[in-house]
Amino acid sequence: MNKFWIIFSHTYLEKVKSKTFLITTALLLLTVAAAANFQTIAGFFSGEDEERDKIAIIDNSDLLFGPYKQSVESANDSLELIPFTDLEEAGKTAVQEEKYAALVVMDMDADALPEATYFANNITDSSTQADLEEQLQYMKVAMSIEQAGFDEQAVQEIYAPVNFETVALDEDAKTLEEMFQAQGIIYVMLFFMYMVVILYGQMIAQDVANEKSSRVMEILISSASPVTHMFAKIFGVALVGLTQILLLVGVGYALISSRKEELVGSFLDTVGLVDIPVDLVIYAIIFFLLGYTLYATLAAMLGSLVSRSEDVGQLLMPMIILIVIAFLVAMYGLGAPESRIVTISSFIPFFTPMVMILRIGMLNLPLWEIGLSIAILIVSIIILGLIGARVYKGGVLMYGRTGSLKDFTKAIRLSKKEK
Amino acid sequence: MTLIIDHVTKRFGEFTAVNQLNLTIPKEEVFGFLGGNGAGKTTTFRMLLGLLDKTEGEITWNGETIDYNTSNLIGYLPEERGLYPKLTVKNQITYLAKLRGMEKKEILPELEKWLDRFKVPEYMNKKIEELSKGNQQKIQFISAVIHQPELLVLDEPFSGLDPINVEMLKEAVLDLKDQGTTIVFSSHQMSHVEELCQYLCILQKGRPVVQGALREIKRSFGKKNLRINADFSLEFLAEFPGVVKYRRVNDGCDLQILNEDVSQDIFRELQGKGFIRKFELEEPSLNDIFIEKVGASYE
Numbered sequence: 001m002n003k004f005w006i007i008f009s010h011t012y013l014e015k016v017k018s019k020t021f022l023i024t025t026a027l028l029l030l031t032v033a034a035a036a037n038f039q040t041i042a043g044f045f046s047g048e049d050e051e052r053d054k055i056a057i058i059d060n061s062d063l064l065f066g067p068y069k070q071s072v073e074s075a076n077d078s079l080e081l082i083p084f085t086d087l088e089e090a091g092k093t094a095v096q097e098e099k100y101a102a103l104v105v106m107d108m109d110a111d112a113l114p115e116a117t118y119f120a121n122n123i124t125d126s127s128t129q130a131d132l133e134e135q136l137q138y139m140k141v142a143m144s145i146e147q148a149g150f151d152e153q154a155v156q157e158i159y160a161p162v163n164f165e166t167v168a169l170d171e172d173a174k175t176l177e178e179m180f181q182a183q184g185i186i187y188v189m190l191f192f193m194y195m196v197v198i199l200y201g202q203m204i205a206q207d208v209a210n211e212k213s214s215r216v217m218e219i220l221i222s223s224a225s226p227v228t229h230m231f232a233k234i235f236g237v238a239l240v241g242l243t244q245i246l247l248l249v250g251v252g253y254a255l256i257s258s259r260k261e262e263l264v265g266s267f268l269d270t271v272g273l274v275d276i277p278v279d280l281v282i283y284a285i286i287f288f289l290l291g292y293t294l295y296a297t298l299a300a301m302l303g304s305l306v307s308r309s310e311d312v313g314q315l316l317m318p319m320i321i322l323i324v325i326a327f328l329v330a331m332y333g334l335g336a337p338e339s340r341i342v343t344i345s346s347f348i349p350f351f352t353p354m355v356m357i358l359r360i361g362m363l364n365l366p367l368w369e370i371g372l373s374i375a376i377l378i379v380s381i382i383i384l385g386l387i388g389a390r391v392y393k394g395g396v397l398m399y400g401r402t403g404s405l406k407d408f409t410k411a412i413r414l415s416k417k418e419k
Numbered sequence: 420m421t422l423i424i425d426h427v428t429k430r431f432g433e434f435t436a437v438n439q440l441n442l443t444i445p446k447e448e449v450f451g452f453l454g455g456n457g458a459g460k461t462t463t464f465r466m467l468l469g470l471l472d473k474t475e476g477e478i479t480w481n482g483e484t485i486d487y488n489t490s491n492l493i494g495y496l497p498e499e500r501g502l503y504p505k506l507t508v509k510n511q512i513t514y515l516a517k518l519r520g521m522e523k524k525e526i527l528p529e530l531e532k533w534l535d536r537f538k539v540p541e542y543m544n545k546k547i548e549e550l551s552k553g554n555q556q557k558i559q560f561i562s563a564v565i566h567q568p569e570l571l572v573l574d575e576p577f578s579g580l581d582p583i584n585v586e587m588l589k590e591a592v593l594d595l596k597d598q599g600t601t602i603v604f605s606s607h608q609m610s611h612v613e614e615l616c617q618y619l620c621i622l623q624k625g626r627p628v629v630q631g632a633l634r635e636i637k638r639s640f641g642k643k644n645l646r647i648n649a650d651f652s653l654e655f656l657a658e659f660p661g662v663v664k665y666r667r668v669n670d671g672c673d674l675q676i677l678n679e680d681v682s683q684d685i686f687r688e689l690q691g692k693g694f695i696r697k698f699e700l701e702e703p704s705l706n707d708i709f710i711e712k713v714g715a716s717y718e
Binding site: 003006007010014211214215216217218219220221222223224225228397 | 465468469470471487490491493495497499500501502503504506514515517518519562
């Protein structure tokens with residue numbers, strides 16, 4: 001056990017002291033700080049003082065400009081409509097010279113309804129174009145209705161939104177609001193899990209492969225058993241990850257709570273970070289740790305099969321594909337948490353961590369389902385750990401060309417007691 | 420305090436790497452393993468250290484099987500050198516020595532002592548990748564011996580070193596032996612084995628072809644070497660009864676003869692033929708024995 005701690009602390013300290021760790025952590029902290037101050041930064045770039053896009057309007061009917069200007073500017077406050085009194089050709093030149101963002105020529109058609117032509121240097125800025133078109137459409141509809149003889153009262157009633165309430169009859173079912181909130185939290189959790197597993201899985205495999213390719217492994221495993229070594233490495237890297245995550249969460253939390261008033265109601269509400277249910281957080285931590293251990297064991301095993309550290313990526317491919325599939329199933333499940341594929345895959349160990357947490361967050365699952373999936377996950381970790389230890393023991397002594405599944409059997413055979 | 424390798428066999432699938440190896444290595448001696456590539460030396464060492472499991476047989480040290488409970492008593496210098504390229508000598512040795520059960524405060528003075536001995540005290544805080552290959556090997560050697568192991572396994576310790584460093588390392592090996600360490604080592608170079616070992620074993624295809632005390636092996640080999648320098652032609656000796664090999668050298672010849680008696684027959688034959696400058700009967704060299712037993716020169 002003593003040797004476990006020596007390898008564990010060595011792995012942790014060397015990683016935490018490394019330049020890579022310091023740089024990535026600093027970058028991540030900057031990102032968090034930037035995200036927390038997103039509104040200020042965004043405000044800085046598109047500040048109040050910035051000039052609004054000027055749209056030149058030639059209104060040949062002389063009737064449309066007033067109401068059109070009002071409706072467009074209230075719909076999109078970054079646009080300013082200015083009457084253009086010169087000829088159309090002069091207007092086009094002005095747009096080309098970038099005095100105006102666009103030119104709209106309006107008129108009434110034969111039925112006394114509005115029509116318009118939109119000129120711009122390019123028509124990729126579709127939001128401006130869409131806003132202009134949409135507002136003109138409203139005007140046209142209103143005019144048509146008026147021409148048809150409806151009174152204004154009736155028109156307003158037509159436009160008033162319908163009263164549509166949703167009531168869940170099952171008392172345990174989550175309300176629509178809770179659903180949206182859960183979706184937000186789970187999205188963040190899933191993405192987080194995905195990133196962490198890939199990042200730290202790769203770190204473990206790379207570390208094992210480096211020790212193997214620098215041949216220091218043979219000395220290491222002559223002083224401590226490969227199994228001790230493997231698990232000390234897995235948990236050492238886990239602690240590195242935890243350190244990084246705690247730093248990020250701590251800094252993020254401090255920043256957010258210091259500006260809570262400003263942020264509430266915008267960004268935080270949309271992702272549902274205001275009040276996260278405690279049980280969901282606990283489950284997330286459980287599944288996160290178990291998922292990490294499962295994938296880390298797999299990564300260590302794959303890393304032990306590589307003889308040159310350049311080959312790590314190639315051998316990690318199957319693992320990455322598994323994670324991506326799990327992530328995709330979970331993403332699909334965000335929209336359809338009760339579908340069969342989601343239910344089934346929440347019990348497949350490699351998918352469980354992501355898919356089960358999604359189901360827990362979105363549905364009201366009976367406790368036995370959660371318990372069962374945790375049990376399956378733990379059993380698979382133990383089985384994978386045992387196989388991994390065998391492969392590891394043989395793999396670290398195996399040199400030569402690698403990159404195929406044949407190496408698994410070769411490694412296991414090398415670590416076997418009897419032929 | 421002996422190392423006993425008892426009928427040990429290792430098979431990898433169809434291939435037998437070590438076949439019924441049976442050795443007793445006495446305490447506080449230097450034991451040499453000789454053999455060509457693929458003879459099974461490294462496999463034997465790996466089994467001895469518990470890195471590979473034996474297919475058959477038993478290996479014991481002081482009557483105990485060697486496993487991770489005894490690993491603090493054992494030092495190992497692998498054939499393929501390996502250290503962390505990015506770590507400093509100090510961090511490197513500290514980590515590896517801790518894994519062999521040393522306390523942190525014992526490690527530094529011991530490391531300083533060794534670096535001084537190898538005349539490289541300035542490497543303490545250098546990274547491994549900054550050192551030359553020969554110097555990396557010194558660090559590797561220190562990592563194998565710093566915890567004063569009872570049993571030291573050295574796989575090709577001298578390969579890739581210049582003659583000065585080879586001498587330095589040999590001296591260290593002999594000192595360790597005097598301090599009571601039992602040393603097992605392998606080498607391609609006969610001269611090293613002859614100089615350091617009292618006991619040895621020549622492996623071929625996983626089987627020991629010769630084993631025992633060096634002096635015994637030489638005596639029982641029977642054949643002797645005879646060197647004659649003379650002013651007249653010695654060609655006729657090539658056909659002389661009892662001469663196994665004849666090799667012409669500058670001013671005479673080197674002979675390998677069946678036994679000591681043949682030398683006396685030759686001595687009588689040469690009487691009165693002319694001026695003889697040198698007539699010397701020698702023990703066979705290990706190289707002769709190796710070539711005879713393994714059937715190919717190795718150097």
